[in-house]
Amino acid sequence: MSTVSTGVLLLLSVLLPALQPCSADGRGTLFRVNSHVEEAWSVQDTGSRLLYHLPAQPVDSSGKPIPAGSSWCLLSAANNLTCSSVQELTITAIKAPVKATNVRIRLLVAAFRIGSGCPSGGASATDVTNAYLGARGHAFLMESCSYGQMVYDKTALKVVEVTAPCDRAFSSCDDNRIADLGMQLLERQLGADVVNSYTHFSFVLPNNNGCNWAGLALVPGQFTWYPANADGIFNLGTVMQEALHNFGLYHGWRNGREYEDLSTSMGLGSSCPSAPELYRLGWATPADTLSGGSLPEGGVYREYRLPATHLTGRANMLRVLPDWLGSGYNKNMYFALRQRAGGDWQLQDEFNNKVNVHVADSSVDNAFTSQDDPKFTIVDTIGAGEARDFTAYRLAVRAGRLRVQHAQPAGLAATSSSVTITAAAAAEGFAFTATASSVAFAPTAEDLSFAATASSVAFATTSQAEPPAAVAQPFTAAPCQEPQPTAAGSEPASS
Ligand SMILES: [Zn+2]
Structure with missing residues (x-):
């Protein structure tokens, strides 16, 4: 084997049976290729931009899958664009999540x-x-x-x-x-x-x-x-x-099925990303991140006022890390008000004027550098005046009424996302109440302006870990836009 002096840290090397050596001398990057009917892996040569198909996701010498985005030294000579095996590839760097702001x-x-x-x-x-x-x-x-x-x-x-x-x-x-x-x-x-x-x-x-x-x-x-x-x-x-x-985002999930979050373009919707996706991209920030440390058990209710996500990325969601579940803690929760306006003008009825609830695998969601699929999954939508008891998370939620403010010429500046935290009576044990406010939509000259609304949503927790309540609404089949009707099936996602 030849060696390549790269001037960068060599972290891992990969040795696989060499049936048909593939790849070119130089530097490259490992990619997952997502066709929505299957998943494939490729290495792209940094200089020529040529893509080489790999037989599978490569693993390192310990058998651990190597994440997409990793940089490679390509050590052997290419003879075609499809590799039946990987003769030798050396990882030179594990890429951090792709920068998606500015x-x-x-x-x-x-x-x-x-x-x-x-x-x-x-x-x-x-x-x-x-x-x-x-x-x-x-x-x-x-x-x-x-x-x-x-x-x-x-x-x-x-x-x-x-x-x-x-x-x-x-x-x-x-x-x-x-x-x-x-x-x-x-x-x-x-x-x-x-x-x-x-x-x-x-x-x-x-x-x-x-x-x-x-x-x-x-x-x-x-x-x-x-x-x-x-x-x-x-x-x-x-x-x-x-x-x-291209910026590392995966598909949206629902009921254990990929693509089926219809509230986001990362599923089969045509609207903006969901709250956890916005957070992952760095486009939006939470009004608060609640965990056992900041939300002690004992009947504390908290009230938040959230703008509809189309209005602003600032403090437009609640992030809940229910670590009070102890060893059962493996999911984070996201709450955000969605409304059909702005970039969400194609938001489907099911999600409109409702607090959309997503969960994410906490091990990935809490790790900035993770390249894995956090499996952002929509689990519920909460309308004005409705309540939910997420028993699996010992968290109960109530939504207040939608409050409408008048549209402001500045559009996005119209909403104040003031957060009020109040103690409220809890039935038993640990409970909290969060109030989300919403925003209404008022057409402007270009039919793209916003009118701010405010509504409230409430949360509360229960002290018993029980099977999830009937959380998901019946899934409504939507016309597939990503996989074509002729597609054979769907596949795992991106990152
Ligand atoms: Zn996709």
Whole structure:
């Protein structure tokens, strides 16, 4: 084996049977590739951007899976883009979570069609550009949902129609080969300097391709792929999800099923990320984080006033770490008011004007550097005046009424997220009450303005750990936007 001097810390090495050595000399990064019908693993060469398929998620010498985002030294010679085995790869660094704030995405899109031999149509540059920059397009959704912390550079955004040769990559849906072709054609048309000035690249498939997914993304990474249809590049939820996969976000869950959180684009919705996703991305902060230390048992009620999440990222959720469960503590809880307005204008009825309740695996959720799936799972929605007893978490919750404030010209500044904490009578043992306030929606000139509302929600805990109450509402099947109807199934997610 040759050695590579990298100047960086070598943490782990991987030795697997060498049936068909694959990869190029140089440096690369490990990616999970999420096609929504299957999960795959690739290494991308840092210099050439070529992607190499791996047979599976690699493990280190102790058998521990190596997380996506890790950097690699690539030690052997490549002979194709699919590795039947990994001969030797050396991890040089474990990547921290991808920075997702103060991000300006410079996006370059290759809109494919196929030329001589097997001509095909595809999406036009005009249509794709409009999908991003038009009213309530992809750029608006991203900017709204991130409170301006992640935006597309609208001046730089460029969609280039590229005509590829009649290549088997399309009929066989070889995503790595398609990306390679796309980058080559972009460089041919724009020059390498221009291409290298972009941070992210999307590939819109030609018509008549062999792909059965609605979107594909490197997790984390810079590449996304879409079909040229209403499930793919022209679908707000799909594009939002793929874009956020690039920043390490996983899918939303419900009832143990991936994708089925319909309150977020990371599931099968077309709205903004859910509260735990907003928190993970660094786009929003909690009004409070409650645990046994700050919420002692004994009947203390606390009252919070939360703005609807579309209004502001500041103090727009409650984060509860029920460590009073002792060894049974393995989930964190998130409470946030959702409302159909702003970036959430496509929020479904089930979640509108309700406090949405999510749980997350605490071991991942509490670890900043974890690359694992925290399995953000929606478990309930609480309407005004309703109460819940989350017995599994010894936590009870009551929602007060929605309070409406008048719209302010400044929109986002309209809501004051003052937090009042009051003691309240608890039936027995440990209880707390949190009051969330909500926000109403008032159309403005562009139909995008907000009117603030305030409502209240209450929480309380019970002293017995019991099986969860009937928490989840019946799941409503929604049209799949990520996996196409022809997709064979769904797969684990991203990070
Ligand atoms: Zn996805």
